Amino acid sequence: MSDEIVMRIGEALVAGGPVGTAAEPEVAIGEMKGPMGVAFANLLGDQVKGHTRVLAIMNTDVMVRPATIMVSKVTVKDPRYTNILMGTVQAAVANGVLDAVRCGDIPKEKANDLGIIVSVWLNPIVVEQDDLDHQVLFDIHRKATANAIKKAMNNEPSIDWLLDNQEKIVHKYFQMGLDGKL
16 A cells, blocks of 8 residues: 555445345545545535535544545435434444554554545435334444445455456346346
8 A cells, every 4th residue: 555545435335234224335535635635625515405414423522533524325304314324324434434443444644634435325214114223223334334444445346356257246236127126
């Protein structure tokens, strides 16, 4: 890994929990002195109704480092959805970032120089779950965030792996569409 981290991109999917708990974050990570800093500042300063951008925090008044901003992929319309996204998932993302620092995927000495943008997917069906297990939701989003960061920082999947496996990989929804069922 070079000393300078201009911008790295990654994604991950963690599923297998109860209905509505799957996580599929997409992350961009880079030095705040470059294009990442510009993108980060623009997101923070240009709030959009239904897609509010918030910093990932451990708790009120405790922002995570590297500075991380969350952007919802889903248009937020429901107060319960907002509370879940800006509570359980926000804390999970913050903890996933720290997990990535703790295990060395993000160099600790870069924690004040990097910025992370996390596009968060929280299934809208989550608001219909009367018995939502917030711990499971937290654990899944935490793991997914850490996995996406790991993949970004390690440039995974590699181009060689992609070229070797190109014909073996079928997009889940394309495959489902081949038999006429979605």
